Amino acid sequence: MGKIIIIDDEPLARSIVKEYLQKHPQLELVQECNDGFEGLKAIQQHSPDLIFLDIQMPKINGFEMLELVDQPPPVIFTTAFDEYAIKAFEAHAIDYLLKPFNQERFDKAVAKWGEQKASSSEKATQDLLESASLSPSQNQRIVVKNGSKIKIIPVHDVFYLEAADDYVKIHTQEGYFLKNKTMNHFEQVLDGQQFVRSHRSYIVNVQQITRIDPYEKDNHVAVLRSGPKVPVSRSGYGKLKEVLGL
């Protein structure tokens, strides 16, 4: 037995997966979802054994949705054309179905899932998300969960990022949001011309900086337009000067 969820914004794309599923009576379709929000809810509610997930979807894409799931279930991606995503799949040996696909190919993907252990697939999914978040379309915004709500933060609205144990605090106009990622992750993903690691525990949006003041010996603070002060270490000061062209 296995519980299945299909997440795709095109009704016909869901119906073909449903049709192919009929050949696998051991798999039970528990829910069909129109978009990532529904998908996220459904995953939390049903903890499925396998999901079929489209990438291009309204509001948040398939990768962003998976990032928000605490323990992502095994995934078979279904997508039409996305060079970048396909490269990511291949690199992490996660199965994917290129639309349009036939029953035979579908059966193969399901069989592969049956052989794999859940734990190894979770690791592969995490790695995939890490590399997918480097894609050019992914670094324009950060998707976070705020209680039961999903918040999409365009990166230009971010003031600065602050390390907080296993999380990163994303400071914005509306306060801060937590994301279960590392500082190194954000330093890699975000555009280096806009976001500078000013300190071991801080990444600052240079467009928000109004001035940089000296602070104690050797150190500085960056004062943001909206008021907050962000610590700047000696090496961080060098990086800031370079980006700002000082």
Next chain:
Amino acid sequence: MANSPLSIARFRVIFIICWVVMLADQVMVLHYFGLPWKAAMIDSAICNTLLLTACLVVMHTLRYYLPRGEQYINIFSICLLLTVVWLLLTKWLLKLSLGNYDGYDDILHHSLSIRFSIGFLLLGCVTMISILWYNQQEQKEKDERKTDAEKLAREAELFKLRQQLQPHFLFNSLNSINALIGNRPEEARKMVQQLSDFLRGTIKKEETQWVTLEEELQYLQLYLDIEKVRFGNRLSTEISIDENTSGLKLPALLLQPIVENAIKFGLYDTTGDTVIRLYAAREENNLVIRVLNPFDPETSSPQQGTGFGLKSVKRRLYLLFARADLLNTEAKQNIFTTIVKIPQGK
């Protein structure tokens, strides 16, 4: 290889007239200095025919060997040498044929310096004119090649801009057809037809071709029908066309990428139902088309919505009209508007 100036009839006539005038002139001058008519004519004929040959040699040589930059001193020397050779040859031939006339030796001897200067001047002129002519010819050829190359590059770029829009749409449509085949084969068949008509339209039309608004909207409708099958009830469209736009024209296949962009933007930026609106109107001498789609101002970054679709449309309009102000966008509340102006009267 550049054409010789003598390949043009007008120049040939001028050249011959010049030669005849010189011929007659010399006969007259020699007669004036006391040579009998017959002797004057023989002298002039020999002298000028040889000069004519020298001129033709210069023109022909320059056709294959055109001096560059610093080499003009060579040309000067060659002219000088050719003049000397011509003069010696003339002198020898004249002596041979007219030596028995009384006092001819004297006239010949005294006129040598004048003959030399006239010959040198004339050869110099012909050389200069030839150089100018061949240079101009070469420049013209170069310009033609450049225009050709630019035109080819432009066509290739336009073609590429159109091609890049297809794959995602195509594969998703095929996937929808695949899904329909099982349960609703009639609809699958209809969609295959629509997709074929749409693709045929893309292939058939030339980038520089102009079509009427009605034709373009018919083509757009094919695209919209396919998208509606894909997205089901989530997508609806409203098209409103002013009456005074009838007969106005626009470059073929211009609207579809704009609407495609609006659909993607609208559908992927909101979760509910999406209405795409299109208005066409005549404003002054322009056809103005507005495409409206909903979006979420809170989550859209400013880079979005001017995605690849619009960038390529902008580039295409620039290539066609050499103007960068024909495509504009505005975002008001939660409606994003793409405005495209197409100047008429072309």
